[in-house]
Amino acid sequence: MPKQSPVPDDLDRGFWEACNEERLVIQHCSACDRLQHPPLAACFECGSRAGLSWKPVSGRGTIYSYGVVHDTPVAAMQPEQPYNLAVVQLDEDPGINMYSHLPGAPIDNLPIGGRVEVLFETTGNGQKVPEWRLV
Amino acid sequence: MPDVNIIRTPPASMYRDKEGMGIWPHRGKVAAVGIGHAPTARRWDERPETSVGGLSIFALRAAMADAGVTPDQVDGLVVVPDTTTGAYWPAGKQVPADFLAMYQQTDDPLDGVAKLSPEWIIKNMPELVNLKVAINAPTCMSNAVVVAAQAIGDGLAHTCLVLKGWHNYVGRYYQGGANAEPTVSGPGKFSAPWGGPACYGTAQQFQRYMYKYGKTHDEVAPFVVNSRRNGLLNPDGYWAQHRPEQLTADDYINARWVAKPANLFDNDIPIMAAGAYLFTTSERAKDMRQKPVYFMTTASDRTRARGLALTLEEVEEATASTGRKLYEGSGVKASDLDFENMYDGFGLFHIFHIEGLGYAGIKRGEALDLFKGDISIEGPNPVSPSGGNIGNGRTRFWLHSDSIQQLQGRAGARQIKKPVEIAVSGGPTPTGGNFVIWSKSPD
Numbered sequence: 389m390p391k392q393s394p395v396p397d398d399l400d401r402g403f404w405e406a407c408n409e410e411r412l413v414i415q416h417c418s419a420c421d422r423l424q425h426p427p428l429a430a431c432f433e434c435g436s437r438a439g440l441s442w443k444p445v446s447g448r449g450t451i452y453s454y455g456v457v458h459d460t461p462v463a464a465m466q467p468e469q470p471y472n473l474a475v476v477q478l479d480e481d482p483g484i485n486m487y488s489h490l491p492g493a494p495i496d497n498l499p500i501g502g503r504v505e506v507l508f509e510t511t512g513n514g515q516k517v518p519e520w521r522l523v
Numbered sequence: 524m525p526d527v528n529i530i531r532t533p534p535a536s537m538y539r540d541k542e543g544m545g546i547w548p549h550r551g552k553v554a555a556v557g558i559g560h561a562p563t564a565r566r567w568d569e570r571p572e573t574s575v576g577g578l579s580i581f582a583l584r585a586a587m588a589d590a591g592v593t594p595d596q597v598d599g600l601v602v603v604p605d606t607t608t609g610a611y612w613p614a615g616k617q618v619p620a621d622f623l624a625m626y627q628q629t630d631d632p633l634d635g636v637a638k639l640s641p642e643w644i645i646k647n648m649p650e651l652v653n654l655k656v657a658i659n660a661p662t663c664m665s666n667a668v669v670v671a672a673q674a675i676g677d678g679l680a681h682t683c684l685v686l687k688g689w690h691n692y693v694g695r696y697y698q699g700g701a702n703a704e705p706t707v708s709g710p711g712k713f714s715a716p717w718g719g720p721a722c723y724g725t726a727q728q729f730q731r732y733m734y735k736y737g738k739t740h741d742e743v744a745p746f747v748v749n750s751r752r753n754g755l756l757n758p759d760g761y762w763a764q765h766r767p768e769q770l771t772a773d774d775y776i777n778a779r780w781v782a783k784p785a786n787l788f789d790n791d792i793p794i795m796a797a798g799a800y801l802f803t804t805s806e807r808a809k810d811m812r813q814k815p816v817y818f819m820t821t822a823s824d825r826t827r828a829r830g831l832a833l834t835l836e837e838v839e840e841a842t843a844s845t846g847r848k849l850y851e852g853s854g855v856k857a858s859d860l861d862f863e864n865m866y867d868g869f870g871l872f873h874i875f876h877i878e879g880l881g882y883a884g885i886k887r888g889e890a891l892d893l894f895k896g897d898i899s900i901e902g903p904n905p906v907s908p909s910g911g912n913i914g915n916g917r918t919r920f921w922l923h924s925d926s927i928q929q930l931q932g933r934a935g936a937r938q939i940k941k942p943v944e945i946a947v948s949g950g951p952t953p954t955g956g957n958f959v960i961w962s963k964s965p966d
Contacts, residue, residue: 395708455723461721465718470783474727487832
């Protein structure tokens with residue numbers, strides 16, 4: 389899919405660099421042993437900055453829900469319409485979720501609760517982004 | 524300019540965003556009296572008087588006249604500074620000369636055209652000679668409403684104007700700008716590449732809702748049809764003023780998808796509009812032209828999504844908590860609500876709002892069953908008698924206007940047929956919103 393390319397910054401560079409190495413990492417607070425996503429400058433729960441690091445996760449999850457996009461304002465995605473847009477919950481913590489186009493899956497026929505695994509897609513500027521496929 | 528204390532950000536202490544705060548100390552001591560709505564339009568025609576600034580002045584003066592209050596009696600002003608429907612003033616385009624000639628400018632050349640500051644209103648309404656305090660209340664009329672009520676209760680002002688204006692320009696909203704770039708920076712980089720439109724978040728929540736409770740999108744039709752009907756009974760609404768077209772269930776069911784399961788009529792129509800209220804102390808309200816409608820409590824939600832996407836379960840917990848806060852702060856029970864005007868732009872989350880409140884005795888997963896019965900203004904359980912954004916265009920203020928008018932007994936053709944004493948309204952979204960319990964009586 390012709391996605392917009394994320395431009396990393398100091399806050400999230402660890403996440404995006406790991407994507408380029410085809411590894412999925414999530415920001416983790418060691419002070420309260422909690423994952424958070426998207427990344428923040430401090431732990432949302434306890435406020436710790438020093439305790440934040442990038443924790444590898446399994447890259448496995450389930451489909452929480454989805455929609456089918458017919459009218460997006462994002463120009464790059466308009467030629468692809470209609471397309472699936474799912475919310476994927478991570479196995480390590482269902483409170484952490486990510487978006488996915490579920491490449492290869494039939495349009496508007498997705499199993500809520502279905503199992504998925506991560507893959508990585510290269511965008512226009514070379515930055516890889518996490519995607520998910522049904523398993 | 525009068526010497527006005529301008530509060531840029533309302534302090535957190537103005538919001539009742541936690542459970543366990545007890546009865547609101549100002550319960551029954553603050554009242555809504557006057558309402559002013561400017562004429563609506565689909566887009567700005569670039570005449571100065573129809574700019575968002577021009578419409579706002581119209582609405583503010585109308586609210587004072589409606590209440591029978593002279594401008595010198597007003598000592599407070601709460602302004603929502605954000606006015607965009609998602610339309611942005613094109614970079615490099617000059618503000619029309621007629622606008623610059625008609626109005627006093629502030630340091631920001633787009634003030635009055637693409638945003639509103641208290642300074643712009645003060646400069647262009649010199650009749651507000653006794654204004655003492657002006658407060659910026661970002662984003663939404665519901666925020667401005669609860670801030671104004673708290674300000675009056677706290678004694679920051681005794682007679683307060685409350686304003687929300689909207690601008691909409693030519694073109695499709697949210698198109699262009701960052702959405703047309705090949706790259707994305709900032710927090711949007713975790714969502715924008717996947718291209719979800721604004722209604723997507725609600726759409727995926729509703730998809731989960733259908734899965735969880737065994738419901739269908741078609742079952743929403745009676746709500747949307749009822750909302751358009753109610754909106755067409757509001758002479759101030761966009762559809763009544765410009766496109767008086769009833770909507771049928773078939774129209775709704777066959778409408779094009781935006782993000783399935785959210786279709787065109789689950790989204791509201793962006794418009795030019797301005798709405799204003801006059802609030803005051805219950806004591807002063809006695810002498811004004813319209814009957815007072817009393818604030819029983821305010822409540823606010825500050826839920827933050829744990830992940831990227833807000834889940835249905837997070838929404839359900841937030842709306843239930845809002846209900847508990849409203850009932851605790853007001854002393855009112857769910858069964859006391861005679862009608863509800865919870866926010867509906869997007870229409871689908873109206874369902875989550877009213878289930879959280881337990882309106883008309885419903886529990887989780889039962890809102891669509893309620894919609895199968897009589898939810899009209901003639902029936903026992905009126906749903907969204909204002910018509911909301913769905914029936915009137917996007918303003919996020921019809922809900923409060925209607926709650927006030929219904930309890931004043933002057934909702935005209937929309938007047939609910941049964942006697943009404945207690946109402947609830949608020950929004951915008953189920954999380955992050957601000958809400959009010961209203962009463963015909965201060966006790």
